[in-house]
Amino acid sequence: MAEIKRVTVIGAGTMGHSIAAISLRGGLGVNLIDTTESILRDAQDKIKKILSAQIRAEDTPGPGLEATVISGLHTFLSLADGVAGADFVIEAVPENLDLKKEIFQRLDVLCPPEVTLASNTSGLPITSIAADLNHPARVVGTHFYMPADIMPLVEVVRSEYSEQEAVDTTVDLLRLLKKKPVVVNKDIPGFIGNRLQHAIAREALFMLDRGVASARDIDDVVRYTLGLRFLHTGPLEQRDLNGLDIALNIAEYLYPDLEDSKEPPTILKEKVASGMLGLKSGQGLFDWSGTSQEEVMARKSEKLEKLLELMES
Numbered sequence: 001m002a003e004i005k006r007v008t009v010i011g012a013g014t015m016g017h018s019i020a021a022i023s024l025r026g027g028l029g030v031n032l033i034d035t036t037e038s039i040l041r042d043a044q045d046k047i048k049k050i051l052s053a054q055i056r057a058e059d060t061p062g063p064g065l066e067a068t069v070i071s072g073l074h075t076f077l078s079l080a081d082g083v084a085g086a087d088f089v090i091e092a093v094p095e096n097l098d099l100k101k102e103i104f105q106r107l108d109v110l111c112p113p114e115v116t117l118a119s120n121t122s123g124l125p126i127t128s129i130a131a132d133l134n135h136p137a138r139v140v141g142t143h144f145y146m147p148a149d150i151m152p153l154v155e156v157v158r159s160e161y162s163e164q165e166a167v168d169t170t171v172d173l174l175r176l177l178k179k180k181p182v183v184v185n186k187d188i189p190g191f192i193g194n195r196l197q198h199a200i201a202r203e204a205l206f207m208l209d210r211g212v213a214s215a216r217d218i219d220d221v222v223r224y225t226l227g228l229r230f231l232h233t234g235p236l237e238q239r240d241l242n243g244l245d246i247a248l249n250i251a252e253y254l255y256p257d258l259e260d261s262k263e264p265p266t267i268l269k270e271k272v273a274s275g276m277l278g279l280k281s282g283q284g285l286f287d288w289s290g291t292s293q294e295e296v297m298a299r300k301s302e303k304l305e306k307l308l309e310l311m312e313s
Helices: 014-025 037-058 065-070 079-083 097-110 126-130 164-176 193-209 215-230 235-242 244-257 266-273 293-312
Strands: 006-010 029-033 073-076 088-091 116-120 139-144 153-158 180-184
Touching: 006 014, 006 079, 014 029, 014 037, 014 065, 014 116, 014 139, 029 079, 037 065, 037 073, 073 079, 079 097, 088 097, 088 164, 097 116, 097 126, 116 164, 126 139, 139 164, 153 164, 164 180, 193 215, 193 266, 235 244
Parallel strands: 006 029, 006 088, 029 073, 088 116, 116 139, 153 180
Antiparallel strands: 139 153
């Protein structure tokens, strides 16, 4: 891999500031780009909190380490200025395909051909983002999971144009940042993680809609059986452990009864139509009144960190 010393992150929001933080913690210089000074100031404050927490958790010795790490961060309002001198660029703007395509068309002109360009997306087609560029072979997808500074896995998505060098460079960079990269060889909607997540969510929503069980009980089945098992054994390895003959027998009678609707379930449409959007509105499939989104996500992040510590011990 070409030596990477400076990464540019485009977009200082939820994903962008977290990606910037882990890049700084990995010893890289970071150029962070967004549209206003207030967004960038807010991002800097959040990055400092992430780095401070990580440094305390690792009990890393050395006075002023946090200040030394944060000194590698530079912020920009100009795309041209922000990508100058970057060895790797990660775009992390909102999930809008036209916006991402516009940014990559500009990057294609601004960045030398040897600079790998990555789009952070949960499932937008990387092939479409790269299609009209002069150098589409250097474009890949990177799907960081939220919160990006905690969740270890990142999907590296190969478009129809991606060269192996771009994929390898991205994988090596992520390993440097102490992430666990997996390569998605087919640029399919939702990649791996979101397809699996939504397959489970679709079945859960339809069972709730049909009155099979309460929302809490359906979630508890996942949390206290599948969730625990999936920590150590993925769905494919579990088929081997059970025996593929048993898996086939179950599939033959169960698959015909599983939900395969191409339309969202009625309960989901009705909740959205009535403004019951979940945590952000106070009501959804559960009652979130009296809680703030920040508090809930902070508790979730704390539990994830403790769980990862146990897994690595």
